[in-house]
Amino acid sequence: MRIFLDSANIDQIRQAAKLGVISGVTTNPSLVSKEGKVDYQTVIKEICSIVDGSVSAEVVVTEAKAIIEQARELASWAPNVTIKIPVTTDGLQAISVLAKDGISVNMTLCFSLNQAILGALAGASYVSVFVGRLDDVGHDGMAVVKDTVDVFKGYGLKTQIIAASIRHPLHCVAAAKAGAHIATVPYAVLMQMLQHPLTDVGITRFLADWKKVSS
Numbered sequence: 001m002r003i004f005l006d007s008a009n010i011d012q013i014r015q016a017a018k019l020g021v022i023s024g025v026t027t028n029p030s031l032v033s034k035e036g037k038v039d040y041q042t043v044i045k046e047i048c049s050i051v052d053g054s055v056s057a058e059v060v061v062t063e064a065k066a067i068i069e070q071a072r073e074l075a076s077w078a079p080n081v082t083i084k085i086p087v088t089t090d091g092l093q094a095i096s097v098l099a100k101d102g103i104s105v106n107m108t109l110c111f112s113l114n115q116a117i118l119g120a121l122a123g124a125s126y127v128s129v130f131v132g133r134l135d136d137v138g139h140d141g142m143a144v145v146k147d148t149v150d151v152f153k154g155y156g157l158k159t160q161i162i163a164a165s166i167r168h169p170l171h172c173v174a175a176a177k178a179g180a181h182i183a184t185v186p187y188a189v190l191m192q193m194l195q196h197p198l199t200d201v202g203i204t205r206f207l208a209d210w211k212k213v214s215s
């Protein structure tokens with residue numbers, strides 16, 4: 001499983017990139033707005049200069065023609081921009097046109113296997129299954145990821161499955177076990193993945209013992 005950072009915060013993206021473990025970034029309008037009044041193009045271009053892999057930038061229009069136009073504009077900002085498009089009738093129309101032009105699309109707000117199948121058939125490079133938001137309404141979000149993995153494998157569909165809306169480190173473990181190609185994780189969760197109290201205790205003990213050898 002690969003890890004993307006789910007953030008539009010430049011400092012977090014720089015810090016995470018230094019660890020050498022993230023191979024992409026996903027943003028959405030809510031994440032961008034968290035950063036205050038920013039210029040969208042400047043933010044996306046800066047993220048693309050920090051991270052080599054896919055950087056998802058979401059369209060903020062709803063009609064197919066407007067989505068296609070905006071997607072082409074976003075795609076022109078950097079070679080590694082992936083266009084995030086919500087799964088709607090207009091979204092699917094736009095995805096199929098853009099995919100034929102070779103533009104990478106991340107179909108977002110995906111909550112069911114049926115939606116994921118449609119995204120793959122339309123030609124999306126990625127489908128983002130929103131695990132946490134499904135859990136929030138009493139559904140098993142990771143079961144949708146697992147079903148999608150199994151069905152895509154069974155039919156040889158090449159679209160990559162992103163476990164999104166990740167809320168805690170156990171979601172990352174479950175996403176890996178379910179066979180998600182990618183988990184897109186907030187910075188705080190990335191840090192939680194790294195931490196283990198026994199690692200901290202172990203380091204303290206090693207350093208204390210080493211002092212005895214060297215003093």
Ligand code: G3P
Binds near residue numbers: 006028130164165184
């Ligand atoms: O990238 C979008 C997704 O991860 C959103 O997460 O926490 O707002 O449900 P959340």
